[in-house]
Amino acid sequence: MIEWAIYLIRDGAGFIGVTFDFIIASWPSDFVRIFWALVFLEIPRYLFSDFYVLWLHAKGIFVEPTGVSPLTRRPLISIVLPALNEEEIIGNTVASMYEQDYDNIEIIIVDDGSTDDTPLICQKLQAEGKIRYFRFDTRQGKSAALNFGARLSRGEYIIFGDTDSTFDRGSITNIMRYFSDPNIGAVSGNLGVRNMYANLLTRFQAIEYLVSFTVGRRFKAATGILSIAPGAFGAFRRDVVERVGGHEPGPGNDSDLTIRIRKIGYQIAFAPDATCLTDSPTRFRQWRKQRLRWDRNIIRNRVRKHKDVFDWRNMSFSILNLISFVDVLFFSIFLSIIWLIYVVDMALHYSEVAGMVFLANYLLHTLNKFAQVSIAMTILEPQRRDEYLALYWVIPLFSFYRIAIRLVRITATVQEMLFRMSYRDTFAPMHVQPQMEVY
Numbered sequence: 197m198i199e200w201a202i203y204l205i206r207d208g209a210g211f212i213g214v215t216f217d218f219i220i221a222s223w224p225s226d227f228v229r230i231f232w233a234l235v236f237l238e239i240p241r242y243l244f245s246d247f248y249v250l251w252l253h254a255k256g257i258f259v260e261p262t263g264v265s266p267l268t269r270r271p272l273i274s275i276v277l278p279a280l281n282e283e284e285i286i287g288n289t290v291a292s293m294y295e296q297d298y299d300n301i302e303i304i305i306v307d308d309g310s311t312d313d314t315p316l317i318c319q320k321l322q323a324e325g326k327i328r329y330f331r332f333d334t335r336q337g338k339s340a341a342l343n344f345g346a347r348l349s350r351g352e353y354i355i356f357g358d359t360d361s362t363f364d365r366g367s368i369t370n371i372m373r374y375f376s377d378p379n380i381g382a383v384s385g386n387l388g389v390r391n392m393y394a395n396l397l398t399r400f401q402a403i404e405y406l407v408s409f410t411v412g413r414r415f416k417a418a419t420g421i422l423s424i425a426p427g428a429f430g431a432f433r434r435d436v437v438e439r440v441g442g443h444e445p446g447p448g449n450d451s452d453l454t455i456r457i458r459k460i461g462y463q464i465a466f467a468p469d470a471t472c473l474t475d476s477p478t479r480f481r482q483w484r485k486q487r488l489r490w491d492r493n494i495i496r497n498r499v500r501k502h503k504d505v506f507d508w509r510n511m512s513f514s515i516l517n518l519i520s521f522v523d524v525l526f527f528s529i530f531l532s533i534i535w536l537i538y539v540v541d542m543a544l545h546y547s548e549v550a551g552m553v554f555l556a557n558y559l560l561h562t563l564n565k566f567a568q569v570s571i572a573m574t575i576l577e578p579q580r581r582d583e584y585l586a587l588y589w590v591i592p593l594f595s596f597y598r599i600a601i602r603l604v605r606i607t608a609t610v611q612e613m614l615f616r617m618s619y620r621d622t623f624a625p626m627h628v629q630p631q632m633e634v635y
Contacts, residue, residue: 381462385429448493
C-alpha cells in the first residue's frame with residue numbers, strides 16, 4: 197500500500213513537472229492560443245477588479261459613495277423577516293438584532309404558514325415585547341410576506357432579512373450611514389457563511405462569498421454598477437420601496453426590486469462593515485436547487501423582464517445600468533458557455549496533449565484563486581481573518597467546485613431560455629404562480 201502511494205505521488209509530481217515545462221515551452225507563441233479563455237476573459241476582469249480594490253485599500257480609500265457621513269440621527273428602522281418553519285433558529289436571529297448598537301428598531305416577523313413550533317416561539321417573543329408577529333394560515337410566498345410586513349411597518353427605513361441570518365454588532369449602524377447620500381436608494385450588507393466548516397461544500401461557498409462580497413461588491417459599488425441588495429441583508433428607503441411597488445411574486449424578488457430602484461435613478465451601495473452571517477446549503481442537492489433558481493432568475497430578470505435596460509431610446513436608459521447588466525450576464529452566463537466551448541476546442545485541437553492542457557489550466561486557475569483569496573484576506577477586517585485561514589487548504593480543490601457552478605449555470609440557462617422554468621419554481625406556491633407576470 198505504501199509503495200503504491202509513493203508511486204502515485206512520484207508519478208503525479210512528475211506529470212505536474214512536465215506540465216509546467218509544457219506551460220513554459222508554450223510561451224509566448226502558443227500560450228495565448230492554448231489558454232485564450234483564461235488570458236482574454238477571466239484573468240483581466242477578475243485581477244483588474246481585485247487589484248483595483250487592493251489599490252484603494254492600500255491608499256486608505258474607503259470604497260463608498262461620495263457624500264456618506266456618520267449618523268447624525270437615528271430614525272426608526274423596521275426589520276422585516278419572513279419565516280417558514282424556523283423553530284430552531286428564529287430565537288437566535290431576534291437575539292442578534294437586540295445586540296445591535298442601534299436601538300431604534302422594530303422587528304416584524306411574518307409567518308408564511310409554518311407547521312412547526314415557529315408560531316409558539318414568535319407568540320412568546322411578541323408577548324415579551326420583542327417583535328410584532330403576523331401569520332398567514334396558508335403559505336403565500338416570500339414576496340407576499342415581505343410586502344405584508346413592509347405595509348404594517350412604521351419605520352422610515354426598512355431592512356429585509358432572512359430568519360436564518362444573524363447580524364454582527366454594529367451592522368445596522370454601519371449600513372445606515374450610507375443613506376446620508378440622497379442618491380442611495382438601497383444598501384447591500386456584507387454576507388458571510390456562518391456554517392463554513394460544516395463540510396467541504398460549505399467551505400467552497402465560504403471562499404466564494406469571501407471573494408465575491410469582500411472584493412467583487414466593493415468593486416461594483418465603487419464603479420457604480422452594483423445592482424443587488426441580498427435578500428438576507430438589504431436596507432431600503434421606505435418611500436423608494438413604496439414608489440416601485442415593493443416585491444413582485446416569484447423567485448428573484450431581491451434582484452428585481454433593486455433593478456427597479458436603479459431604473460428610477462437611485463444607486464445601490466455596499467457596506468463592507470455591515471456583516472451578516474447566513475447558513476449555506478450543506479448538501480449538494482440543496483445547493484444545486486438554490487443555484488439553479490438564482491441562475492434562472494438572471495435570465496428572467498435581466499434578459500426578459502428588464503430588457504428595456506438595453507434600449508438606448510428608453511427615457512430611463514442609463515449607461516451604468518447597461519454595464520451592470522452586461523457584467524452580470526457576461527460573468528454568470530456567457531463565461532460558462534465559453535468554458536464549454538473552450539473544453540471542446542482543446543479536446544478537438546489538442547487531443548494528444550489534452551491531459552497536460554487541462555492540468556495546466558487547473559494549476560493556473562488554482563494560482564489565480566490563491567491570489568484572489570489572498571487579496572480578499574488583505575482587505576478583510578482584521579478581526580475576521582483568523583476564521584478564514586483554515587480555508588486555504590481547500591483552494592486546490594476549488595476548481596472542481598467551479599466546474600459544478602458552470603454546469604449548473606449552463607443547465608439553468610437552457611431551462612430558462614427554452615422552458616421558462618423559473619415560473620414553475622416551488623419558491624412561489626402553486627396558487628401564487630398564476631399571479632406571476634410572464635416575460
